[in-house]
Amino acid sequence: MTKIDDTVELLRELVAYPTVSADSNIAMVDNLAGWLESAGARVDIYHDETGQKANLFATIGPERNGGILLAGHTDVVPAQGDDWTNDPFEMVERDGKLYGRGTCDMKGFIAAAVAMAPVLAHAVRERPLHFSFTYDEEVGCMGAQALADTLAARGLRPGVAIIGEPTSMRVIEGHKGCCEYTTRFEGMAGHGSRPELGVNAVEYAVQYVSRLLELRRPLRARAPKESRFEPPWTTINPGSVIGGVAHNVIADRADVQWEMRPVQPADGAFVREEMRRYVHEHLLPQMQAVAPGARIVTEVIGEVDGLEPASENEARDIVMELTGANSGELVAFATEAGIFQKLGTDVVVCGPGSIEQAHKPDEYLALDQIAQCLAMLEGLAPKLAGETT
Numbered sequence: 001m002t003k004i005d006d007t008v009e010l011l012r013e014l015v016a017y018p019t020v021s022a023d024s025n026i027a028m029v030d031n032l033a034g035w036l037e038s039a040g041a042r043v044d045i046y047h048d049e050t051g052q053k054a055n056l057f058a059t060i061g062p063e064r065n066g067g068i069l070l071a072g073h074t075d076v077v078p079a080q081g082d083d084w085t086n087d088p089f090e091m092v093e094r095d096g097k098l099y100g101r102g103t104c105d106m107k108g109f110i111a112a113a114v115a116m117a118p119v120l121a122h123a124v125r126e127r128p129l130h131f132s133f134t135y136d137e138e139v140g141c142m143g144a145q146a147l148a149d150t151l152a153a154r155g156l157r158p159g160v161a162i163i164g165e166p167t168s169m170r171v172i173e174g175h176k177g178c179c180e181y182t183t184r185f186e187g188m189a190g191h192g193s194r195p196e197l198g199v200n201a202v203e204y205a206v207q208y209v210s211r212l213l214e215l216r217r218p219l220r221a222r223a224p225k226e227s228r229f230e231p232p233w234t235t236i237n238p239g240s241v242i243g244g245v246a247h248n249v250i251a252d253r254a255d256v257q258w259e260m261r262p263v264q265p266a267d268g269a270f271v272r273e274e275m276r277r278y279v280h281e282h283l284l285p286q287m288q289a290v291a292p293g294a295r296i297v298t299e300v301i302g303e304v305d306g307l308e309p310a311s312e313n314e315a316r317d318i319v320m321e322l323t324g325a326n327s328g329e330l331v332a333f334a335t336e337a338g339i340f341q342k343l344g345t346d347v348v349v350c351g352p353g354s355i356e357q358a359h360k361p362d363e364y365l366a367l368d369q370i371a372q373c374l375a376m377l378e379g380l381a382p383k384l385a386g387e388t389t
Contacts, residue, residue: 001031003115003116003119003378004371004374006278007108007112007115007202007370008093010111010365011091011108011365013104013332014110015089015100015101015103016089016090017031017089018076018079018101019075019076019135020078021076021136021139023052024053025074025075025135028052028074029045029054032056032074032114033058034290035114036048039117039118039120039121041058041117043056043057044056044057044058046150048135048143048146053134054132055133055135055147056132056134057075058131059128060128060130061125061128063128064157065157066158067127067129067130067158067159068127068160068161068383069130069161069340070113070130070162070377071162071336071340071353072122072132072163072165073137073138073141073144073336074107074110074133075136075137075139075143076105076138077105077138079361083098083289084362085361085362086362088101089101096367097367098365098366098370100384101363102363104166104352104354105353105355105357105363106164106166108320108352108353109373110133110164112352112373112374113131113164116374116377117129117131118380119378120380123382123384124384124385125385125386127159127383129384132161134147136318137336139301141304144336147338148342157384158344158345159180160314160318160347161337161340161346161347162319162348162349162350163335163337163348163350163351164373165335165351166351166354166355166365167331167350167351167355168355169351169369169376170350171325171349171350172331172347172350173307173309173310173313173316173328173329174228174307174308175306175331175332175333175337175338176234176235176263176332177304177306178302178333178334179259179262179302180257180258181258181298181300182255182256182257182258182301183205183256183298184255184298185201185202185205185243185253185254185256185287185296186293186296186297187252187253187254187287187291187294188252188290189249189251191203191249192250192276195250196290197290198252199250199251199290199294200251201254202244202252204287205241205255205256207283208256208278208283208296209238211274211275211278212236212258214324215236215274215275218233218270219233219236219267219271222234222264222270228309229263229330230332233265234262234264234267234271235261236260237259237260237277238257239259239355240256240257241256241257242254242255242257243255261312261332261334262306273332275298279296283296284296284383290302291296293354304338305342306334306336307338307341307349309314309328309330310341313347314346315345315346315347315348316346319325319338319350321379322379323376324352324383333355340350352365352366352372353369354356
């Protein structure tokens with residue numbers, strides 16, 4: 001069998017694990033551990049506090065700084081079966097495309113990396129090869145943040161990391177951060193005919209959203225002149241407002257689910273401080289004047305650092321050389337890359353499949369994308385054999 005055949009068969013196995021973020025990924029991690037151990041890797045599995053999720057970190061070669069890391073996440077977004085042509089967790093090949101939940105986002109890269117492990121193992125000398133497969137990327141990069149803490153505690157810092165998110169094998173050297181929040185409003189219920197006697201949580205949630213939208217103007221003005229992002233400024237998106245039970249009842253509870261995607265950390269701090277001040281100087285005093293027990297609480301769902309473009313980036317340079325790209329690009333969507341960059345690792349995002357296929361029914365990965373990914377990974381062999389930094 002060729003490596004593309006091995007990759008396709010392993011991908012078929014991985015798709016069959018319904019690793020939606022709400023569910024366990026343990027069975028898939030155990031499967032990957034077996035494949036990597038057979039290639040000669042030392043495998044460590046780190047469980048979360050529930051015991052139902054786990055990160056896998058594996059190494060071929062010496063345990064030292066400066067290695068090359070191949071990184072991906074094991075979780076997938078939910079699949080709505082009625083909208084799929086086939087069972088989303090049973091991979092189907094049609095017209096040179098592999099259909100199934102997670103094929104491009106991002107089990108295809110994981111399958112290619114693991115299939116290439118035995119080949120790359122023969123090349124490893126002083127520079128180790130690492131594999132990182134994490135949980136809960138789709139809901140805030142929880143696994144990668146926990147793994148970064150683990151690696152820091154071990155004193156282990158990979159020199160180069162390739163995050164295999166679907167980029168159509170384009171070289172991505174930067175992306176925005178992603179901060180997701182749920183702000184909860186607790187007011188006081190009452191009859192809709194006397195709104196002044198209650199505290200309408202939906203009403204205050206709407207005012208909160210209005211203030212978020214007002215911040216879009218100063219955020220545009222804060223955009224760095226040299227920003228290459230599209231759009232070049234930090235964005236805010238109110239995703240949903242949920243609250244109330246009936247037309248004639250004063251809503252005592254409401255939730256605002258919202259996100260921002262900072263182009264620079266200072267913008268995130270600016271938005272958080274502005275909203276904190278607005279809550280404590282305006283909204284809460286009005287609410288508590290009627291109901292002293294009224295509350296507004298913001299829950300952090302996830303705060304993921306962006307990937308900052310760097311003038312010196314060995315990961316970008318290696319992948320540009322291997323793919324033939326002339327330059328690195330920037331994207332708006334977020335990945336785990338910034339988490340590894342904070343460790344002091346040079347990071348690039350490059351993987352098979354299109355982000356346009358991710359999170360949709362009939363998600364697919366084209367076979368020619370797998371072939372391109374395998375060629376890139378094969379090109380790492382000289383780097384593992386000849387470079388020791």
